[in-house]
Amino acid sequence: MEILKHIIFYLFVAMTIGSACVVVFHRRIIYSAFALLGTFFGVAALYLYLCADFLAASQVLIYVGGILTLIIFGVFLTAKITSLDIPQQTHQRFIALVPAALLGAGLVGMIYGTDWKGLPPLSSPPVTGGEAAFAAGGAQPTAKGLGRLLLTDYLVPFEVASMLLLAALVGAMRLARFYRRED
Amino acid sequence: MQCGWQDSTEGKIKLYHKEHKEHKRFIHTFVNFVVFVVKIGAMNHLTTYLIISAILFILGLLAMMTRKNGVSVLMGVELILNAAGLNFVAFSRFNGGNLNGQAAALFIMIIAAAEAAVALAIFLNLYRLQATAEVDKASLMKG
Numbered sequence: 001m002e003i004l005k006h007i008i009f010y011l012f013v014a015m016t017i018g019s020a021c022v023v024v025f026h027r028r029i030i031y032s033a034f035a036l037l038g039t040f041f042g043v044a045a046l047y048l049y050l051c052a053d054f055l056a057a058s059q060v061l062i063y064v065g066g067i068l069t070l071i072i073f074g075v076f077l078t079a080k081i082t083s084l085d086i087p088q089q090t091h092q093r094f095i096a097l098v099p100a101a102l103l104g105a106g107l108v109g110m111i112y113g114t115d116w117k118g119l120p121p122l123s124s125p126p127v128t129g130g131e132a133a134f135a136a137g138g139a140q141p142t143a144k145g146l147g148r149l150l151l152t153d154y155l156v157p158f159e160v161a162s163m164l165l166l167a168a169l170v171g172a173m174r175l176a177r178f179y180r181r182e183d
Numbered sequence: 184m185q186c187g188w189q190d191s192t193e194g195k196i197k198l199y200h201k202e203h204k205e206h207k208r209f210i211h212t213f214v215n216f217v218v219f220v221v222k223i224g225a226m227n228h229l230t231t232y233l234i235i236s237a238i239l240f241i242l243g244l245l246a247m248m249t250r251k252n253g254v255s256v257l258m259g260v261e262l263i264l265n266a267a268g269l270n271f272v273a274f275s276r277f278n279g280g281n282l283n284g285q286a287a288a289l290f291i292m293i294i295a296a297a298e299a300a301v302a303l304a305i306f307l308n309l310y311r312l313q314a315t316a317e318v319d320k321a322s323l324m325k326g
Contacts, residue, residue: 007217063292071258
């Protein structure tokens with residue numbers, strides 16, 4: 001069972017990065033939009049491996065249910081739809097590769113170069129899901145703690161975020177409304 | 184003739200055994216690899232998550248730099264925000280299960296939702312004005 005957990009972890013990592021590559025490099029924009037689904041689900045699975053159950057659920061709900069739907073609507077509304085085969089152009093592909101590769105090399109070098117002494121590898125693998133796991137003390141449900149944190153330490157950012165969402169809602173409606181031109 | 188036939192059969196049998204052996208060796212290597220991978224226990228190391236997040240970040244950056252369509256640029260931004268959230272959650276997990284990082288990831292999600300809605304409204308308007316959603320065509324205010 002232990003081996004299975006590791007193998008499934010690698011599968012999820014491969015799904016995340018593979019579909020992110022499709023998002024970036026595929027020629028048809030609708031394929032990119034649907035490949036984003038795999039990335040979001042993969043990141044949700046990684047959240048589960050990191051014992052963040054509430055975040056994994058909200059990742060699926062908000063990203064897949066909200067943002068991805070919005071993006072697909074955006075794709076269809078900003079193209080003359082004749083078929084699903086909407087090509088998109090890219091530019092500066094090879095010029096862009098250079099700084100991206102440099103930055104990537106720098107990041108990987110920094111991650112491996114830093115001595116994460118305060119943050120050692122976990123002795124026990126993170127156990128997720130199931131009453132038995134909770135009873136065994138492997139993982140704790142995080143929703144309660146997060147809710148408490150949002151209403152105590154993060155109360156001001158929480159209220160500001162609600163104002164931001166309201167403003168974004170009204171602003172997006174105002175922007176996307178159809179105006180008949182007067183002139 | 185019969186002798187030769189026997190020779191060839193023996194050769195085939197030998198070959199079969201040899202292939203079988205290589206097959207076995209392959210399986211052995213594979214099992215060893217799996218055991219090695221499990222022994223590393225990549226899912227219990229902080230660096231694994233940091234590397235995944237760095238790769239997502241770089242891919243998002245590439246999408247932002249190379250794509251012409253505004254919606255694709257937005258997808259790159261989403262990738263970058265996901266990478267940031269993953270980093271936050273990983274640090275929170277490896278810092279003794281501190282929930283502060285998860286709260287930050289939650290705020291990132293909120294901001295991503297607001298940003299996606301407003302950006303798509305802008306691209307919709309751009310498409311209405313100029314019949315294209317390509318970001319380098321948005322030069323109406325360029326004197």
